[in-house]
Amino acid sequence: MVPVEKRILIKAANMYYMDHMKQSEIAKRMGVDRTTVSKYLKKALEYGIVTINVESDSYEELEAALERRFGLREAYIVSKSYDMQVIKRNMAHAGLNLLRRIVSDGQVIGLAWGTSIRELTRCARRERLPKLDADFVPIDGGPERIDSDHHVNTLCYELANAFGARSHYIYAPAITRTAEIREAIVHDVNYEKISNFWKQLDIAIVGIGAPVKSSNLVWSGDFGREAIESMTRTGAVGEICSIFYDINGKPVKTPFTDRTIAVPLEKLSTLPYSIGMAASREKVPAIMGALRGHLINVLITDEDTAKILLNE
Structure with a gap:
């Protein structure tokens, strides 16, 4: 390219970036061809006449840091x-x-149950969403002792209905009373149907629980406080779909292992999208275990929790 005066580069840059003129219009105005205008604009960037700043806030920086640190597909x-x-x-x-x-x-x-997912379905009910030809299925059993508003089948129906999609139900508790009851359920035609959907999962949406007194499993009545506190002796730091795992995301053996109705945790780690929703300081070890074990590849959390995770 023939050397050009700085004033020409400034003029071309002003017309393009400030006056929002097309390159063809600038070419006509300046009496050159469009390729030359493109070269002028490139030179203006190279010489620092034009600088481009991409607006960013601390959340975007935190999200990028989480994605790099834990190999996430996305942090929100x-x-x-x-x-x-x-x-x-x-x-x-x-x-x-x-x-x-x-x-x-x-x-x-696939949907698990929990208070965060309850909020998700409430939010969806109030929105106008595009109609979707898809199947929504529970990925764990339903807690027996809570209101129907929080039952996994209700949550599944509401989110599917918001998208105009199909919903399916599981007729089983999250934790059966005995291993024999679980064994009978897994041979039932309903479980066979739902577990076949688990094999085809594209997206899972789960909450992340911690073995603390405020756990959903205590609130729902599935476990007593003493049972939850005893989980720490097994090395458990968190639970997804009522399955407990350690700080590396490996399932741990508990008195409830052979009584749990849920999608296997290893299945979550193979999905295109396994979305975990959780926040709070007390859940940090549980979230960390889920991240280390690749049980989730998308994390939705709050600013404080994100900062603690990055400093752990």
């Missing part, structure tokens, strides 16, 4: 709050935005 961070209900509501909006982007016809989407 919401604002911190002293009110956990506000955080769950914000995570629900984030989860729904993610689903809008990734769901497509023909997919099988």
Whole structure:
């Protein structure tokens, strides 16, 4: 390219970036061809006449840091709050935005149960969502002692209904009373149907629990507080779909292992999208275990939890 005056580069840059003129229009104005204008603009960048800044906030930086550190497909961070209900509501909006982007016809989407996922379905009910030709299925049994609003079948139905899709139900508890009852259930035609859907999963949406007194499993009545506290002696730091795992995401043997109805954790680690929704300091070990074990490849959390995870 023939050397050109700086003023010409500035003129071309102003017309393109400030006046939003097309390169063909600039070429006509300046009496040159379009290729020359393109070269002018490239030179303006090289000489620092034009600088381009991509707007970024701390969440985007935190998200990128989490993705690099844990090999995540995506991290989605919401604002911190002293009110956990506000955080769950914000995570629900984030989860729904993610689903809008990734769901497509023909997919099988699996849901666990929990208060965060309850917020997700409530959020979906209030939105106008594109109709989807897909199947929504529970990926664990339903807690027996809680209101139907929080039952996994209800959550599955509501999210499927919001997308105009199909929902399927599981007729089994998350934790059976005996191993013999579980054995009978896994030979039932309903379990066979649901477990076949598990083999076809494209997306899973799960909460991440911790063996603490505020655990969903205590709240639902499945476990007593003493049983949850005893989990720490097994090395358990967290649970997904009522299956407990250690700090490296490996399942641990508990008195409930042979009584649990749920998708195997190793299946979650093979999915295109395994989305975990969780926040709070007390859940950090549980989230860390899920990340290390690749039980999730998308994390939706809040700013404070993200910072703690990066500093662990």
